[in-house]
Amino acid sequence: MDWFYKLNVALLIAIGVIVLSMIVQHEMNQSRTVAAQEDSSAALKRKYEQQMAKNAWLYKKVLVLEKKGKLNEAMEELHKILAEHPSDAYGFVLEARLLYRQGHLADAIHFYRKAIEMDPDYVDRKTPLYIGDEIMKVISNSRAKLHRERKLKPGDPKIKAAIDDIYYLQRRIAGGCE
């Protein structure tokens, strides 16, 4: 074993000890990291709570009108809000609900898709925003009617698009890594 070899081994051991001590020191501060992780989970929970509170406040009038069954007025009010907040996914969820109640199945399904593409949390079971069950109910009530309409009007692009939207929504709600 010559001096060159000895020197290198010594350096290797020294650096190894330094790295190990750094890791141990970091491990001792682990409680702080765990606390930070808890903070981030809490922050996420708070974010959703804030988002839901904001939705309830922003769309208060629409929700009241919808509850009273004044669907046309609710839709007008909703369009005013959407003109100011065009990238708010919840607005499109409400639009889909109103259209469904008005009997416009294809449009309702299209707006559910739009909302999900804007905010995938609406089909994420782990978030409080999840509306997968509501969409599946709409799909199961609409599917047969849309398939019947496709047979009656085979070339209608709107019905074809609605059926594509149904399949898309089913795939998204089914889960998977997306």
Add this chain to the structure above:
Amino acid sequence: MFKRFLDISLIAGILLGSGCVVLTLLGNPVNSGICLSCFLENLAGAMQLHGHVRMSYLRPELIGFILGSFVMALYSKRFRVTGGSSPVIRFFLGLFIIVGCSVFIGCPIKMIQRLASGDLTAVAALLGLVFGVWLGVRYIRAGVHLDRDRDLPRINGYVFPLFAILLLLFLFLRPSFIVFGQTGPAAMHAPVWASLAISFVIGIAAQRSGLCITGGLRNLFLVGETTLFKGVVAALFSAFVIAYLTGQFHLGLYGQPASHMEHGWTFLAMTLVGLASVIIDGCPFRQIIKAGQGDVDAAITCFGMLIGAALVIGWSIRSTSAGTTFAGRVAVLLGLMVCLAVVLFYRNPVKVPRRTRGQARIKGAVGSSQ
């Protein structure tokens, strides 16, 4: 008789197939209990190689596979450090394999799980993969093979397992520069210890058996050898049985999780995966296992796959439930072009004496059935 029937390849296949479904039951995304391409996309996100937080998680399964393979190779004295066979070509073919997987939305193992769960959209993928491997076998017969590897200093073989140990440290210490997404697929995961244990056992069995999805098909087409193929069938069958028993089997074409209806592109994407895997000798899973047992070329392929995983997210190459993307379609065609270029440059027809030339031409010709 029983011992002969239950060879290590079958055991590895059963472990792999059942592991896929069990990991899904424990929390991994639906039909994605084990998916090398998805896991590498998650890893790339965790390492901040792309910015899609919903796809950022350090999957313990990758670590388990590498360390299982490493430990088994050391134990069985099969840890042989080799490399130096066209590393840059392997890097880019690894990258394009992930491109193909991402356009289909899944690696060959996920394809098996999707088939076993009744997802009929995966049939196009199976056909594409089989065609790609068949094509690769034709090229092998025509004299196409990457240059021979050679023994390398032992330290080269330790790099990839050390990388896995580093990832394991990151997984438990959770440093701030490693991103763990809290929504979407990133939040869908089995308990860490369960993932590590299951994948470690699969890694051990896969190292011992040489299990490889494309390798099984290649050996079947090339020499009619069925050992690895039996493992692939065992994986499919065991995944099907467990999926059926646990209510995860939903036969159908529509409404399948993380799938799309562009079957032509699915076919081409998996043709790319099959062909590239035959050229570099192994599917993505096999590359991970080989990298753990000291194969430096496979390690380089894995790093190519990791970069590919980052690019497919960052450049919107990956398909979604809405279908393939323009970038994805172009990337698949580019990948096929790269494969064909490699094939052209590496063709090494058998040199034979003049008097037997006619006979040799038949043996060496592209499209020969021999």
